Amino acid sequence: MRPLLRAALLLLAVGPVLTGCISSFEVPGPEETTGSVAVPSVPSTPVPSPSPFTGTVTIRDFSFEPGDFTAGPGAVVTVTNTGTAAHSLTAQDGSFDTGPIAPGATAALTAPTQPGAYSYLCAFHHFMRGILTVA
Ligand SMILES: [Cu+2]
The missing domain is CATH 2.60.40.420 (Cupredoxins -  blue copper proteins)
Structure with a gap:
């Protein structure tokens, strides 16, 4: 493949990604203002005291x-x-x-x-x- 053509294809592939990143920085999502952290859900253990075995x-x-x-x-x-x-x-x-x-x-x-x-x-x-x- 010719170097010039290769560079053009690379630019086409990367261009939309860069644009997406920039726009997402400019518009912060509503979840960033709540202060809460989403933790991946693990089945909660209804245990009155901490269990030595949780695995x-x-x-x-x-x-x-x-x-x-x-x-x-x-x-x-x-x-x-x-x-x-x-x-x-x-x-x-x-x-x-x-x-x-x-x-x-x-x-x-x-x-x-x-x-x-x-x-x-x-x-x-x-x-x-x-x-x-x-x-
Ligand atoms: Cu068996």
Whole structure:
């Protein structure tokens, strides 16, 4: 490609972008005057006190990571299945159950409100086990 033609094409590509930037600086949006900061929404945990575990349990083929974890009463735990088979995170006493989680899918698990240690397993693979401690 000839250098002159190349420069002209570059100018055509960049020109509208520069114009857009300049006009947006001249006209501030109404959201800039409110002072509030939008935070990306994460499922809020209706927990009366801060929970020591606020993260995510990741299911791999075939284990929970972490298998043993602690959550606050009623805390919402995100369970992500990164494996290639469907899994679940199911309390042995039936107090919580994500139901089947398809490969690549995410489920929300609400911890029991009663403090204690809850053994859980995968309903499909009973050798996949862990303990959710509510404290
Ligand atoms: Cu499983």
